[in-house]
Amino acid sequence: MCFRTHSDGDVLSHAIIDAIAGAMADGDLGTHYPEDDPASENARSLNFVTEFSGYMRAQGYEIVNIDAFVTLGTTRLRPYMSAIREAVAAALDVPLDRISIKGRSHDGIAEVGRGQACSATATVLLMKTD
Numbered sequence: 812m813c814f815r816t817h818s819d820g821d822v823l824s825h826a827i828i829d830a831i832a833g834a835m836a837d838g839d840l841g842t843h844y845p846e847d848d849p850a851s852e853n854a855r856s857l858n859f860v861t862e863f864s865g866y867m868r869a870q871g872y873e874i875v876n877i878d879a880f881v882t883l884g885t886t887r888l889r890p891y892m893s894a895i896r897e898a899v900a901a902a903l904d905v906p907l908d909r910i911s912i913k914g915r916s917h918d919g920i921a922e923v924g925r926g927q928a929c930s931a932t933a934t935v936l937l938m939k940t941d
């Protein structure tokens with residue numbers, strides 16, 4: 812199964828970028844990675860995370876911590892969580908203990924609970940470095 816999206820549909824990476832952009836009051840995912848940009852088509856969103864963390868640092872911010880959850884009804888994420896955390900921490904170039912990723916099932920309710928959709932939410936705390 813896969814999701815029909817412009818990039819790779821990596822909702823966790825998208826939520827993290829949205830959260831960082833929001834904490835800087837600097838637009839959102841779509842203003843930085845527009846859907847009409849051919850360069851974003853089928854792109855690996857984790858690469859957007861790396862690129863956007865460089866942009867964030869250039870604006871004078873550093874990540875204190877991130878707490879995120881992915882809602883996906885039918886696939887248990889727990890076996891993959893360590894790998895997901897490590898990939899996100901590496902993409903952002905921050906220590907692993909600053910990154911929390913959690914899973915929830917939505918208990919079979921609605922499309923997301925039945926595994927027909929997937930969503931992610933992230934909260935980020937930034938500190939000013941300059």
Ligand SMILES: Nc1ccn([C@@H]2O[C@H](COP(=O)(O)O)[C@@H](O)[C@H]2O)c(=O)n1
Nearest residue numbers: 883884886887888889914915916917918
């Ligand atoms: N896709 C998921 C959903 C949940 N988990 C883990 O199971 C725990 C219970 O989740 P519920 O949403 O059913 O209450 C959750 O705390 C996660 O540890 C998961 O691994 N993958």
Ligand SMILES: C[C@@]1(CO)OP(=O)(O)OP(=O)(O)OC[C@H]1O
Nearest residue numbers: 816817818820841844845846851
């Ligand atoms: C990431 C972008 C750009 O490739 O595309 P999608 O993968 O479709 O993601 P979405 O959250 O629907 O919109 C943001 C887009 O600009």
